[in-house]
Amino acid sequence: MLKEEVKRLLDGKQVELVIGYEKGTLALRTTPSFITSADDVERLVWNEFCENNLAKYLPGRKEKVAIVAKGCDVRSIVGLIQEGQITREQIFIIGIPCEGIIDRRKIESRLGKKEILEAACENGKILLRGEDFQEILKKDDFLYDSCKVCKYRNPIVFDLLIGDRVPESGGIDEYAEIREFEAKSADERWLHFQKEISKCIRCYACRNACPLCYCEWCLVDQSQPRWIGVTDNPSDVGIFHLFRVFHVAGRCVDCGACSRACPMNIDLRWLLKKMEKDVKELFGYEAGLSVEEVPPLATFKEEDPQDFIK
Numbered sequence: 001m002l003k004e005e006v007k008r009l010l011d012g013k014q015v016e017l018v019i020g021y022e023k024g025t026l027a028l029r030t031t032p033s034f035i036t037s038a039d040d041v042e043r044l045v046w047n048e049f050c051e052n053n054l055a056k057y058l059p060g061r062k063e064k065v066a067i068v069a070k071g072c073d074v075r076s077i078v079g080l081i082q083e084g085q086i087t088r089e090q091i092f093i094i095g096i097p098c099e100g101i102i103d104r105r106k107i108e109s110r111l112g113k114k115e116i117l118e119a120a121c122e123n124g125k126i127l128l129r130g131e132d133f134q135e136i137l138k139k140d141d142f143l144y145d146s147c148k149v150c151k152y153r154n155p156i157v158f159d160l161l162i163g164d165r166v167p168e169s170g171g172i173d174e175y176a177e178i179r180e181f182e183a184k185s186a187d188e189r190w191l192h193f194q195k196e197i198s199k200c201i202r203c204y205a206c207r208n209a210c211p212l213c214y215c216e217w218c219l220v221d222q223s224q225p226r227w228i229g230v231t232d233n234p235s236d237v238g239i240f241h242l243f244r245v246f247h248v249a250g251r252c253v254d255c256g257a258c259s260r261a262c263p264m265n266i267d268l269r270w271l272l273k274k275m276e277k278d279v280k281e282l283f284g285y286e287a288g289l290s291v292e293e294v295p296p297l298a299t300f301k302e303e304d305p306q307d308f309i310k
């Protein structure tokens, strides 16, 4: 059905470009696919390995674009519309209800050095095959952490929904780990932060993978003036991470793209989730739920209590 609909959109010239997924060159992977001709729709795939948040490819586009989007991807598209990076009219959202994406790192860590040559997912089971082994794993045990607690598996904004709606994950405390973190002393929290970011090599893959990190001139790249040192000493690295987490506060949709991109396997999610929780408690706001809303940190009210704003 996805391929038929994309063909229809391109043949009818409703869109000039379709951004979706195609088979990757490695097992457990898909890769972003950019399709401009109906002749190429056979390249498209949809499965539990479609991990990229394709909203990353929207800012700056001038043409009419159709995009394949999971629940979290749609929320970041909503963010981009709210922030004027794209218009709603320009985007045709092909929403796909999603029951969670498979975390390849969890699988690779389970299998150790075994090389996976083929992977598939059927009926809640992950089927893996290598040269001299076969393995069947339970899908739910290998989902991304974001997917385990996701409340928006069904896209909330779309022009076309492919597939049946799926049950949302209910009754899971998405902030359990954050509460544990909050219960620690300030020194312990600081130590945790320093320990985690000590692995960072400042490759900026996290920033580059985030659909909401679209600034043409990122503060960390500016040299006139230079706001942040370019070294990997703990102070410069810490400022980079604090700066980034504040920049996405009230905008991050917990899509996990930044954590997946990190070559050092740094737990970026814990800091982002803490900020998400704070914004929710302080402003009653969750990112990416309505194109009409204005994110709380992008606006102010006369009656805001902070005197320094007035």
Ligand code: SF4
Pocket (backbone or CB within 6 Å): 070, 071, 072, 073, 098, 099, 100, 101, 144, 146, 147, 148, 150, 151, 152, 153, 154, 254, 255
């Ligand atoms: S966070 Fe939700 S919508 Fe996004 S991939 Fe996971 S389950 Fe799907």
Ligand code: SF4
Pocket (backbone or CB within 6 Å): 076, 209, 210, 211, 212, 213, 248, 251, 252, 253, 254, 255, 256, 257, 258, 259, 272
């Ligand atoms: S900060 Fe990370 S989890 Fe949040 S929207 Fe950006 S890529 Fe997704």
Ligand code: SF4
Pocket (backbone or CB within 6 Å): 199, 200, 201, 202, 203, 204, 205, 206, 207, 261, 262, 263, 264, 265, 266, 268
């Ligand atoms: S992707 Fe990982 S290593 Fe690279 S800058 Fe981000 S946190 Fe640091």
